[in-house]
Amino acid sequence: MHIVVCIKQVPDSAQIRVHPVTNTIMRQGVPTIINPYDLFALEEALRLRDRLGGTVTVVTMGPPTAEDSLRKALTYGADRAVLLTDRFFAGSDTLATSYALAAAIRRIGETFGPADLVFAGKQTIDGDTAQVGPGIAKRLGLLQLTYVSKLGAVDPDGRSIEVERRAEGGTQVLATRLPCLVTMLEGSNEMRRGTMADALRAAREPIVVWSAKDAGIEDIGKCGLRGSPTVVKRVFAPTARSEKAALIEVRPAARDTADALIDALFTRLPKLEAELIAAQTA
Amino acid sequence: MTEAKPQAAAAAPSRAGMKKELPEHFKAYRHVWVFVEVERGQVHPVSFELMGEGRKLADRLGVELAGVVLGPPGEATQAAVAECFAYGADLAYRVEDPLLADYRNEPFSKALTDLVNTYKPEILLLGATTLGRDLAGSVATTLLTGLTADCTELAVDQDGSLAATRPTFGGSLLCTIYTLNFRPQMATVRPRVMAMPERRERPIGRVVTHPLGLVEDDIVTKILSFLPDRDAGTSNLAYADVVVAGGMGLGAAENFQLVRALARTIGAEFGCSRPVVQKGWMPSDRQIGQTGKTIRPKLYIAAGISGAIQHRVGVEGADLIVAINTDRNAPIFDFAHVGLVADAIRLLPALTDAFARRLSPHNRDKLAG
Ligand SMILES: Cc1cc2nc3c(=O)[nH]c(=O)nc-3n(C[C@H](O)[C@H](O)[C@H](O)COP(=O)(O)OP(=O)(O)OC[C@H]3O[C@@H](n4cnc5c(N)ncnc54)[C@H](O)[C@@H]3O)c2cc1C
Numbered sequence: 001m002h003i004v005v006c007i008k009q010v011p012d013s014a015q016i017r018v019h020p021v022t023n024t025i026m027r028q029g030v031p032t033i034i035n036p037y038d039l040f041a042l043e044e045a046l047r048l049r050d051r052l053g054g055t056v057t058v059v060t061m062g063p064p065t066a067e068d069s070l071r072k073a074l075t076y077g078a079d080r081a082v083l084l085t086d087r088f089f090a091g092s093d094t095l096a097t098s099y100a101l102a103a104a105i106r107r108i109g110e111t112f113g114p115a116d117l118v119f120a121g122k123q124t125i126d127g128d129t130a131q132v133g134p135g136i137a138k139r140l141g142l143l144q145l146t147y148v149s150k151l152g153a154v155d156p157d158g159r160s161i162e163v164e165r166r167a168e169g170g171t172q173v174l175a176t177r178l179p180c181l182v183t184m185l186e187g188s189n190e191m192r193r194g195t196m197a198d199a200l201r202a203a204r205e206p207i208v209v210w211s212a213k214d215a216g217i218e219d220i221g222k223c224g225l226r227g228s229p230t231v232v233k234r235v236f237a238p239t240a241r242s243e244k245a246a247l248i249e250v251r252p253a254a255r256d257t258a259d260a261l262i263d264a265l266f267t268r269l270p271k272l273e274a275e276l277i278a279a280q281t282a
Numbered sequence: 283m284t285e286a287k288p289q290a291a292a293a294a295p296s297r298a299g300m301k302k303e304l305p306e307h308f309k310a311y312r313h314v315w316v317f318v319e320v321e322r323g324q325v326h327p328v329s330f331e332l333m334g335e336g337r338k339l340a341d342r343l344g345v346e347l348a349g350v351v352l353g354p355p356g357e358a359t360q361a362a363v364a365e366c367f368a369y370g371a372d373l374a375y376r377v378e379d380p381l382l383a384d385y386r387n388e389p390f391s392k393a394l395t396d397l398v399n400t401y402k403p404e405i406l407l408l409g410a411t412t413l414g415r416d417l418a419g420s421v422a423t424t425l426l427t428g429l430t431a432d433c434t435e436l437a438v439d440q441d442g443s444l445a446a447t448r449p450t451f452g453g454s455l456l457c458t459i460y461t462l463n464f465r466p467q468m469a470t471v472r473p474r475v476m477a478m479p480e481r482r483e484r485p486i487g488r489v490v491t492h493p494l495g496l497v498e499d500d501i502v503t504k505i506l507s508f509l510p511d512r513d514a515g516t517s518n519l520a521y522a523d524v525v526v527a528g529g530m531g532l533g534a535a536e537n538f539q540l541v542r543a544l545a546r547t548i549g550a551e552f553g554c555s556r557p558v559v560q561k562g563w564m565p566s567d568r569q570i571g572q573t574g575k576t577i578r579p580k581l582y583i584a585a586g587i588s589g590a591i592q593h594r595v596g597v598e599g600a601d602l603i604v605a606i607n608t609d610r611n612a613p614i615f616d617f618a619h620v621g622l623v624a625d626a627i628r629l630l631p632a633l634t635d636a637f638a639r640r641l642s643p644h645n646r647d648k649l650a651g
């Protein structure tokens with residue numbers, strides 16, 4: 001069984017810096033982590049490998065410093081790490097990102113054996129679109145299972161997989177064929193503590209580093225800003241309400257203030273008091 | 283290596299520049315579409331919210347608004363088509379096929395992609411639900427067009443482009459995204475972000491039907507069963523009239539009892555900010571904001587919440603926002619209607635008492651009599 005897991009290195013803090021000219025996010029100087037949602041995908045992949053045998057390859061597209069996240073993934077027990085890095089990728093939106101990652105996954109298959117399963121996180125905490133997973137699936141012609149809360153039977157020989165998928169108002173139990181792409185829901189498992197042996201191996205293990213060309217990408221025009229149909233035109237701070245609320249300083253033990261406040265609320269929402277009372281008697 | 287060939291009749295050019303001129307073959311793309319999500323016979327309310335928004339965009343552009351209904355033959359699909367018109371659509375596109383009875387990516391993305399390639403809309407809106415996001419991601423990739431997720435504001439700018447605004451990484455910024463050189467311009471919007479438009483009984487108008495063109499054997503993924511949520515409806519946060527929420531300012535898990543107590547007293551739902559969920563102080567279905575629930579209550583009481591943009595966009599639809607915060611410079615006071623500079627740990631119990639007295643049987647009778 002060969003499982004590929006897409007992980008993204010994301011900034012750890014809510015500190016925001018936006019490039020004044022290109023309006024893209026500047027990541028320098030902010031501490032980074034593996035996108036938390038991707039850890040559920042990675043853990044699920046590791047469990048599957050432990051159960052069925054095989055290897056787990058983690059892949060990321062990012063700057064050379066994304067190597068840190070790949071090494072972290074190796075400490076958890078991933079077998080191999082591929083870093084897709086090239087200045088042509090700068091400014092990629094989800095369509096360009098899925099193009100590059102799909103190419104890399106195809107090349108991973110050619111180099112290390114075809115992938116039976118590709119995992120992605122539900123979404124990233126910086127891009128936050130949940131689009132890259134479906135994008136990769138479509139480009140690779142893989143069946144797509146998103147919002148998976150639980151993996152059921154996986155049969156590498158019979159080429160089948162069963163999953164529970166979160167849907168609106170319930171859970172779908174789905175069966176499909178391998179290879180496919182799965183995006184894992186948060187909370188579906190808990191990331192293991194890596195072993196000492198994996199930590200030692202992670203420090204030494206060579207990372208496979210590929211440029212766009214190495215990954216077999218011929219058309220650079222499909223990458224980065226040029227390959228991105230969406231354009232961020234404006235980044236701005238939200239405006240304050242035009243009539244900014246007067247601030248009421250409330251002293252401790254403010255029973256009177258509470259009463260006065262409730263009077264004020266019910267004056268502004270005249271029907272609310274009757275509705276609340278009606279709801280209580282109902 | 284070649285890229286998977288787009289099925290789109292109108293394949294996108296291989297290079298996207300920042301140039302403004304729309305390629306000639308995209309000029310035929312006109313009209314605004316809303317994907318109408320039908321789940322087990324029910325239209326998801328987000329589809330009507332989008333219909334309201336789509337109506338405004340269509341009027342601004344001087345084009346038609348269409349609802350897209352994919353479903354099995356039968357009453358539910360018919361009813362969903364009728365609802366499109368009741369919420370303001372000029373026409374509806376309908377694909378009726380037994381294979382569309384339950385959501386699966388393959389038949390739904392084929393149906394929607396075929397419709398787009400045949401009838402060419404300039405704007406396509408979907409709800410950012412598990413279904414909408416699954417579908418939108420595939421369809422946008424097949425069409426090789428832009429998709430902006432989880433928008434909080436949609437507008438048409440001077441040159442007729444869709445300006446899709448969403449919060450961006452970090453705690454305080456919004457960004458406006460355009461799909462300049464590709465069509466359709468696709469966007470998803472989360473439930474409750476847009477106001478529910480008024481429903482008006484209108485006759486069913488023009489309906490365009492289109493075949494699915496698949497048989498069950500073409501579809502690889504099978505649905506083995508559907509397990510409805512047992513606790514469906516217990517947390518009615520998104521649709522509650524009154525919501526009380528707590529943030530990191532409450533300092534400790536046990537202080538969330540104060541939030542629950544006030545909520546119980548006034549018959550409200552309770553919620554929280556994201557770090558509270560991350561701390562494990564509240565379950566994740568109570569999170570309010572960009573990555574949690576969007577709410578539109580009549581009254582929202584936020585205690586110890588700073589008011590970061592990801593929280594703000596989830597609550598801005600509230601009629602009246604009351605914020606309790608010790609820091610008079612907290613960003614939440616920029617959008618609250620009533621700002622209380624106070625220690626929430628002391629003020630919440632005082633408020634609970636005051637509400638309890640006010641809503642007591644004695645007062646109830648006074649109000650009734
Ligand atoms: C991609 C992304 C998505 C996100 N999605 C969400 C989301 O869906 N929902 C969400 O809420 N956040 C979300 N966030 C996080 C958001 O940016 C903020 O970090 C978060 O909302 C802050 O939560 P808070 O206000 O509870 O905590 P803090 O920012 O720590 O604020 C605590 C506040 O409490 C006040 N305070 C302290 N003591 C008291 C007291 N005794 N009484 C009263 N007030 C007191 C402080 O003055 C402060 O204003 C997201 C962030 C990112 C990057």
Ligand SMILES: Nc1ncnc2c1ncn2[C@@H]1O[C@H](COP(=O)(O)O)[C@@H](O)[C@H]1O
Pocket residue numbers: 006007008009035037038059060061062094097101119120121122123124127128129130131132133
């Ligand atoms: N640059 C990237 N490198 C590797 N995987 C990525 C990258 N961007 C997104 N992904 C994967 O796609 C998922 C969804 O990302 P997003 O569409 O940004 O919310 C993430 O959880 C990752 O698994």
